[in-house]
Amino acid sequence: MHEALTLIVVLLGSAVAAVVLFRRLGMPPILAYLLCGLAAGPFGFGWITDLEGIQHLAEFGIVFLLFTLGLEFSIPRLLTLRRVVFGAGPLQVILTGLAVFAVMRLLGFSSLTAGITGCALSLSSTAIVIRELIGRGAVNTGYGRSATGILLFQDLAAVLMLVLLPLFSQEGNDNLLGMTALTLGKSLLLFVGIFIAGKWILPRLLEETGRTRSDEVFVMTALLLALVAAWVTHWLGLSMALGAFLAGMMLGESHFRHQIEADLRPFRDLLLGLFFISVGMLVDPNLFASQWHWIFLAAVSIMLFKGLLIMMLLKLLGDRTEVGLRSGIILSQCGEFGFVLVALAVSHNVMTPGKAGLLVSITVLTMSVTPALIQNSGRLTRRLLRPWLSVPDDAPLSKDIQGHVILCGYGRVGQNLMRYLGNFHHQAIAVDLDLVRLQEASAAGEKILYGDASRKDILERAGIERARLLVVTFDNARLAERIIHTVRDINPDIRVLVRTRDETHLEGLIEAGAAEVVPEVLEASLMLVAHALMMLDVPFERVLATLRKTRRERYRMLRGYYHGDSFPTSDSAGNPYRLLHAVTLSGQARAIGLSIEECSLKDVEIREIKRGGQGEENPASDTRLQADDTLILYGPLEAVEAAETKLLGG
Template identity: 35%
Template sequence: MMAGLVTVVVLLVAMVVAVPVAKRFGFGAPLGYLAAGLAVGPAGLGLVTNVEAIAHASELGVVMLLFLIGLELRPARLWVMRKSVLGLGGAQVGVTAALVAGLGIALLGLPVPAALVIGFGLALSSTAMALPMLAERGLLANQSGRNAFSVLLFQDLAIIPAVALLPLLGNGSVPDADGAWVAVAKAAAAVAVVLVGGRFLLRPLFRIVDRAGTPEIFTATALLVVIGTAVLVEEAGLSMSLGAFMAGVLLSDSEYRHEVQADIQPFEGLLLGLFFVSVGMGTDLPALMAQPLRFAALALGVMAAKALVMVVLARVAGVPVAGAVRMGAVLSQGGEFGFVLFGLAVAGGSMTQEQASAAMLVVTLSMIATPFVFAAAERWLVPRLLAKPKRPFDSIAEDGSPVIICGFGRVGQVVGRVLRMRGIPFTALEKNAAQVDFVRKFGNKVYYGDPTRVELLRAAGAEKARVLVVALAETEESLRVVEVARRHFPNLTLFVRARNRWHVHQLMDRGVENPVRETFDSSLRLTADVLRELGVADDEVARTIDTFRAHDERTLVRQHAVHHDEGRLIQTTRQAAEELQSLFEADRAER
């Protein structure tokens, strides 16, 4: 018992140390977990030796990941994705497997059965690695992220027929027909049980548990659904991950989806991390040290081949260059199902233990290298591919407009619409070319240019205009426009949108009187509506809001004098809260 607890402590310490360091240097959590496994495993410090037991337990992380993915994929959405799943995913697996198998036969002299198994195994990518890397950068919702998920989903489905066909490669004989039909029947029965049971039993089950009002039992029920479905499907000879994915899809339309997701997420994150730790611990460092260049070349060669195939197929499917490169980088590694396939292939006689160990080491090295490759692509390659040719700023014919609006987003457009309704001409400057093209469709007079440039303001007629409205979203750009206007165009009256109190103080430092806080008035209006709904009389609501507004504006001015001193700023904030409370108490006593 104590030995098991010591192992848990060692693993947790390694994870707590390695993951923040990896994320600090921009390589993502998976690399941190792999490094932790390498450090404490048999080939490292040797603090943990029961690698196989940990690997079995950690498989639940992949299972829960697929369940959560299923929760996000409603059946209607899954149907919409069918073309990318079957088309792009099928092409990736088929082409990559054929290419890797051909290279294995031509360059390494592998027997055909072993080459086919290795080709297919290395064509698979790591769902557990790719999806977290995409999620960390918020890329799952864009086109390349969705397509990458489609490919991964097809790979998870493809492992089923691959495992079923392995006996054909073992000794060249066709497996017993009766046994094959029994296996197919078991698999079909398991899928039917999951689909029918999920359709008619899951919601009533969660409804009964929810009425009990015991949160921990609800969590236990969610875990039972995930693990029970996975075990049922595995017993039928299918992938545990596939069973969990189906359960997630069946629950995706239910009213309990979000609560189940919140209960499962913490277990998924920790167990998925443990999966990568087990991969790191299982790395055959002695074999790698014996032939480091050979294995490094094999891993890099596989990654290059997979990335090239993925980029070409993605481009054929209409994915932009930057998205295709991103898909190639994130899917270039081998996957966790490769370990399963190679182990079964050894048991079936289609490849030797030496070949399987070498293939597993290549998969591990590719998984270790992928966070570096993906981070490098995201930092240096993708931004250059996304960058569009610089569009020249518009030339502005000065027309004597009395108002110049810098920034024509949601705030600047409201100002412009009201001015146009009153028949007051204005010149609007916007740095976002797409925004300029969009608002021009509605007849707005807006020019593409950088309002922080004095030449552009002069061309817009700043020397003759009366008012400059600074409605920029970026705080630093707003401050630069104010500085330029104060220095070069003192004739202008400035009205400036302020993002927060710090922005207000910076504007006051630059001589701007009464900056407009963008959410202050709307927040007060919302508060007034809440008070009225609670039965407070209109005159009392108005007095309350006016008291708060006046006090907050006085506090803002008072804090401007000390906003560079954090200690005094905190002190004045506390004093202001006490003063406001005293004001309301006095007002309540008078009534």
């Protein structure tokens, strides 16, 4: 008992530390679990020797993974992306699997091992790719939709692989075709049964449990549904994962979906972590050290092959070359379902742990570079396609044009600004580095130059000497500062308007020479304030005066807020983050009776004093503090903490 408890503590402790470290490095947490398994397994420190026992428990992680995958699986979405799902998806999986199978056979591996390897390497990582696309707001872009469509089919293919693998692993099975047909027939009957249950029985059951208003009962019911579906398929001689997936898919269309998903997520994440730890135990570091060159070659080869194949398939379906290539780069890695297939193959004794370790090493290597590839996929796509993309001729701006506007960046903000400038009969020219955007805008007859807006020669081609206004439309404060310095050297009189995300770089950009800086987060707050006040029948003149005053004071009232648990230690420029913090002077607080000036607070500003239900903003330095006053402090974290100590009794 003591040894088991020690083992659990060590595994959980190492997993927590590894996941935190990998998240800070921007790497997938799956790799952290694999590393923990490597350390705890027989090839590491040898903390765990009973691999079979832990693998049986870890299988439930796969059950819950497939159940939540079914919950998220949307048939309407599948039909929306059917061109990619049923066009590029099947061809990508089949052609990649066949290519890997052929290479493995040429290298002398058995047909079964080559087939499993081909299936495992043909799949990409849904967990990593979808998370990155959502985080970057790219799900509804052209490449985001293409990548999502292919991943949808890969998930379906993975379920089918998990169903058929135990069947192919049986030795001496002479009637393989008949057994396959029988298995697919059972799966179809199971689908019909679960569909009937999911349509008429399960919703009523969940409604009854919901009426109890007991979280415990609802969680237990959700757990029971996933496990019963897995048990039924196991009893029928099918994969437990299939039943879990079908049950999840049936419940995915109900209004209980989000609650079930939230309730099961802790169990899924914990058991999946255990599953990936068990997979990591298959990796032999000595084998990796002796075969690292082959592992590296295999990882690079599979990523290049998948990337180019996906690009060509999407190109055949009518997508633009850049969309196909970017989708290929994003989906070039191998995925977590490869680990599931490998673990299942080892448990059925159709693949040795040594071969499984090599396959896991290849998959880990491809997954480790995926976040960086996705982050730089746009830049990499442009660089790779640059020799084949023609830049439209952009002759220098006519000298007859005077007082025009130069837009640095022609994304969504730049294009919207160009339209409104045209409506008000102001001439404008844009500068952008996106060749595809350049070609489309030029074909539409819009004035746009290709180049880096921080370069002097590009700005001169845009007529910077004669321009009246320059607008930086993208959120990159460092590049904006470089542009301002270049502009000031050529035309000191031009006004510069800069867009930023928040107030972090506001003062620096003003000092560099920007006439106005528009922090979009603060402007969004101002717009909400304006709409709220007008909906409360505050006169428009007062609302407008408030907006003008706030902007004139450079958003002083809007800076700083109560961060809660997500407080960052520094801003994007590396400066200590500033926050708001409330301090109430109660009891024997030292500051009672003193003026603000006499308190001698360092690096901290008192934004407001709340007294008797009334607030006084920006109090004078000679204001005397009274008992029960609430002071709203603004400043860096350490300075605010020091000020609180001084006010209360320091």
